Amino acid sequence: MIYLDNSATTPVDPEVLNAFVKVNENFWGNPSSLHAFGARAEQLLIQSEKQVLSLLNAKQHKVIFTSGATESNNLAIRGLCHAYKNRGRHIITTPVEHASVHETIEELEAEGFRVTYIDVKGSNADIVKQIQEAICEDTILISCMHVNNEMGMVFPIYEIGQLLKKYPKVKFHVDAVQSVGKIPVDIDKMNIDLLSLSAHKFHGLKGSGALIVNQYLSLTPEITGGHQMYGLRSGTINVAGAVALAKALRLAIEPLQTNYQHVKQLFDHTMNELRKIDGVVVNSNHEHQTPYIINFAAAPIKGETLVHALEEYDVYISAKSACSSKSATASRILLALGISDEVAQESVRISFSNLSTMEEVNRLIKALKIVVAQLKH
Numbered sequence: 001m002i003y004l005d006n007s008a009t010t011p012v013d014p015e016v017l018n019a020f021v022k023v024n025e026n027f028w029g030n031p032s033s034l035h036a037f038g039a040r041a042e043q044l045l046i047q048s049e050k051q052v053l054s055l056l057n058a059k060q061h062k063v064i065f066t067s068g069a070t071e072s073n074n075l076a077i078r079g080l081c082h083a084y085k086n087r088g089r090h091i092i093t094t095p096v097e098h099a100s101v102h103e104t105i106e107e108l109e110a111e112g113f114r115v116t117y118i119d120v121k122g123s124n125a126d127i128v129k130q131i132q133e134a135i136c137e138d139t140i141l142i143s144c145m146h147v148n149n150e151m152g153m154v155f156p157i158y159e160i161g162q163l164l165k166k167y168p169k170v171k172f173h174v175d176a177v178q179s180v181g182k183i184p185v186d187i188d189k190m191n192i193d194l195l196s197l198s199a200h201k202f203h204g205l206k207g208s209g210a211l212i213v214n215q216y217l218s219l220t221p222e223i224t225g226g227h228q229m230y231g232l233r234s235g236t237i238n239v240a241g242a243v244a245l246a247k248a249l250r251l252a253i254e255p256l257q258t259n260y261q262h263v264k265q266l267f268d269h270t271m272n273e274l275r276k277i278d279g280v281v282v283n284s285n286h287e288h289q290t291p292y293i294i295n296f297a298a299a300p301i302k303g304e305t306l307v308h309a310l311e312e313y314d315v316y317i318s319a320k321s322a323c324s325s326k327s328a329t330a331s332r333i334l335l336a337l338g339i340s341d342e343v344a345q346e347s348v349r350i351s352f353s354n355l356s357t358m359e360e361v362n363r364l365i366k367a368l369k370i371v372v373a374q375l376k377h
Contacts, residue, residue, distance in 0.1 A: 002315040002360045002367075006201075007149055007178060007293055007351035013203040016248045020205060023240035031237050032228060041239045048239075048246040052210060055246075055253050056180070056195070058187035061212050064229045065242045068209035069177045070100040071222075072196035075232065076173045076211055077104045079219035080141055080194065081113060087169065088138040089113045092131055094120050094155075095336035096148055101175055102332075105143065114138070121338045124156040124288055132163055139170050146185070147178035150333045150349055152293030153286035154183070161191030171217065177201055181252030182292050183260065193217055197249075199241075203353070204248030208241040252354075259354035260291070266352050266361050267291030273365045277372060283339060283347055292353075295334070297346035298368075301375045306348050309375060313367035318349050 003011075023044060029035075031042035049063040066072045081091065093105055095117045109115045116134040118127055131142060142164065146157050157174055164172050173194040176185055181202030187195055194217070199208040213219065219232055226234035252259075274280050274296055283295040298306055303319035310317060330344035339347070350364070 002313075002363050004350045004352065004356065004360065004364060005316050005318045006353035006356070007349065008318055009200045009206065010203045010353050011355070012200075012205060013248060013251055015251060016199075016204055016244050019247045020240045020244040023243045027239065031239055032226075045237060045239050045242055048242040051246040052212070052249060055249050056185055056187050056212060057189065058195075058212050060215055061187060062215045062230055064211040064213060064232050065237065065245065066209045066211055066233060067207050068200070069098075069175065069196045069198035070209075072198075072209050072211035073098065073100040073173075073175055074104050075219065075222050076194040076196060076213075077101060077141065077143055078108065079222060079232070080171055080173070080217065081108050082220040083218040084140045084171070085113075088140040090116070090136060090138040090140065092116045092118065092134050092139060092142045094118050094127075094144055096120055096151075096333040097143065097145055098149060098175055098177070101143055101145070120153075120155075120336065124159065128156055128159045128163060131160060135167055135170060139167070141171050141173060143173040143175070145175040145178070147176075147183070147290050147293070148333065149178050149293075150331060151286065151295050151337060152178075152284050152290045153337075154179070154288040154290055156288075157192070158190050161189075164191055171214075178290070178292070181249060181256065182263075183290060184256065187212060199245040199248050202248055202252040203355075205241060205244050208238070208245045210245060255354070262354060263352045263356065264291040266356055266358060267294065269358065270294055270350065270361050270365070273361075274368075277365075277369055279372060279376065281343065283334065283337075283343070292351055294350045295347055296350075297343045297348070298372045298375075299343070299346055301346060301372065303346055303348045305375065306346075306371065309371040310364075310367055313363075313371070315364050315367050317364075318351070319347070 027041045029037040029041040031045050052063050118130045171193040174192050175196050177198050180197045193214045195212040200206040221232045223234050279299050281297045307319050330341045334344040
C-alpha cells in the first residue's frame, strides 16, 4: 500500500501505542481521586503536561487535553469570545480555516460578533498588513492556522505574534494541526495565546488532542459538570491519551529537522515529476510552502475520479480535506485562494509523513501517468 494521505491521519507509532497500553494496564486510576492510586495517575498527567509545554516552549501556558483539534478549536474560539464579549465583539480570521474554526466563527457571527476575513491570495507581508489595518478597539481575537491543510501554505504566525505585542487586548489563536511535529513551533517566541493540536496528525492516537492556553486567559467552558482540566473541560481525564500524546509529540519533534529534510527531498522530486505530466497543474506554489503537502489538478479529471482510479494501484491520496472530502462542491479553501471552480473540483492532495519513501513517490508517479492517460481518453 502507498499511503500518501498523512494530512488526514497518520499510522500510530508502536512506541506511542505501547505507552497508551501500559498506562491503561498499570495506572488506570482516576486522577481526580484522593487516594494514592489516583495520585499516581495524576502524576503521569502532570508529567505529560510539562513535557508538552517544554517541547513547544510555552512557559506561561497550561494544557487542556481534549478529544482532538476540533474540540480544541471550538473551546478556544467560542470559549474566549464568550468570556471577553464585554471587552469587544470583533474577530479577525482567514477564509481558508479548517471547518472547526470557520463554522464556529460563523456561529459567533450569527450571535452578533463582527468578523473580518483577511484576503490570503497575496504575500505573507500583505496578510500581516491587512491584519494590522483590521484591528480596532473592538477586536478581541485573531484566529489563523499555521499551515493550511489543503494547500500547504505556511502563514506568518511569528510576524502576526510580533504585531500583536502592540495590541495586548487582542488574543491570538493558532490552529497548528498541520505544523506541530513537522515544522518549528515555538509558542513563546511566536507570542501565541491559544494553540490547537491533534495527536493523530503526528503518529499519535485518534481521539486525543490538546489546547495550549495562556494561563492568564479566561475561557468559558464548553463542557461542564466536574471542573477537571482547570475547570475548562469536565469529565474523567484520559490519562493514557495524554501520556501517548506527549510521547508522540516528543518522537516527532526530536528528529524534526532530519524528517523535514527527508520530506523536502520527496516534495522536490514529486513536484518535478508532476510538472512533466501533460495536463497537470500544481496549485501548491505559495511563497511559503510546507513540503508535507502538495495540491494539484489533472484536467479535465475530477478529483474524486482520480482518487478512486489510483486506489486500483493501491495508492491512496485525497480530494480536499478528509473533513469535507465527501461533499460534492468545490473546496471553499481553494476558491478563496483564487483557484477557479473547475480546477478546484479537479484538485487532489498528496500529503507526506516522515515514513514516506522515494520508492512510494515513484510508484505514485508511475500510477498517476497511467491513470491520467487512461481517463483523458
